[in-house]
Amino acid sequence: MVARHDRTTDPELLAALLQARRGTAFFARKLNELSDADLDGASLLPGWTRRHITAHIGYNARAIARLVEWAGTGVETPMYASTSVRDHEISFGATLSPIALRHLFDHSAVHLNVEWRDLPGDAWHHKVRTIQGREVPATETVWMRTREVWMHAVDLDNGATFTDIPAPVLERLLRDITVAWKTRGTDTGLLINVTGTDPTFGDTTAKNPTVITGPLPAIVEWAAGRGTQGVTATGVTASGAAATNGTVPAAPKWI
Numbered sequence: 670m671v672a673r674h675d676r677t678t679d680p681e682l683l684a685a686l687l688q689a690r691r692g693t694a695f696f697a698r699k700l701n702e703l704s705d706a707d708l709d710g711a712s713l714l715p716g717w718t719r720r721h722i723t724a725h726i727g728y729n730a731r732a733i734a735r736l737v738e739w740a741g742t743g744v745e746t747p748m749y750a751s752t753s754v755r756d757h758e759i760s761f762g763a764t765l766s767p768i769a770l771r772h773l774f775d776h777s778a779v780h781l782n783v784e785w786r787d788l789p790g791d792a793w794h795h796k797v798r799t800i801q802g803r804e805v806p807a808t809e810t811v812w813m814r815t816r817e818v819w820m821h822a823v824d825l826d827n828g829a830t831f832t833d834i835p836a837p838v839l840e841r842l843l844r845d846i847t848v849a850w851k852t853r854g855t856d857t858g859l860l861i862n863v864t865g866t867d868p869t870f871g872d873t874t875a876k877n878p879t880v881i882t883g884p885l886p887a888i889v890e891w892a893a894g895r896g897t898q899g900v901t902a903t904g905v906t907a908s909g910a911a912a913t914n915g916t917v918p919a920a921p922k923w924i
Contacts, residue, residue, distance in 0.1 A: 692818035705767035724762025730777035737784040740807035831886035855921035
């Protein structure tokens with residue numbers, strides 16, 4: 670018999686699940702505010718309409734659910750057969766009728782939520798593999814979904830902004846992005862300064878860095894490649910004196 674509540678009792682995991690579910694509800698609200706005709710409109714992602722965003726979020730839930738099933742059964746069920754299969758799936762999904770596209774989002778979100786709910790506590794530590802080939806515990810699937818629903822709710826271009834995203838989600842997004850830059854070596858000479866905090870992200874050893882400054886939502890928006898509004902770029906001399914503000918450079922590639 671399936672559980673009516675989450676089988677895990679881990680308080681940190683339960684809090685993470687709540688954040689993911691709130692993100693799903695937020696995406697659903699922004700999607701439901703759009704008319705069927707609005708779905709044909711452009712999103713904030715180049716080359717993608719709102720249809721593409723909705724299809725991606727729907728199929729992403731199915732893909733993550735396959736990882737949760739893997740953790741629960743021990744039977745390997747990859748997210749996708751390949752990245753090309755994933756891309757084809759999104760392109761196909763974008764051609765669905767509005768009602769089918771909305772049903773894809775609704776049903777896939779419910780399916781993923783049930784898989785999370787019914788996963789036994791010990792199975793959350795079982796390893797699964799992401800589309801990038803990383804081996805991670807099943808707990809990571811919660812964050813994988815969290816960042817998708819919150820960020821792509823903004824990408825629907827229906828009034829949501831990065832200020833709507835909870836601070837803990839923004840903070841982890843910034844950590845993930847800057848770690849990816851550092852791993853690739855693309856953050857050289859770039860220092861990130863979130864207003865009110867010490868500049869601890871980016872190339873903290875640079876002698877003459879370009880300092881990107883702004884409030885957390887604006888910094889994450891810039892770092893994720895979504896725009897430069899609300900951030901400034903300042904050159905710093907060897908003595909530590911600030912130079913004049915300059916044009917904000919594009920953020921290094923994240924994913």
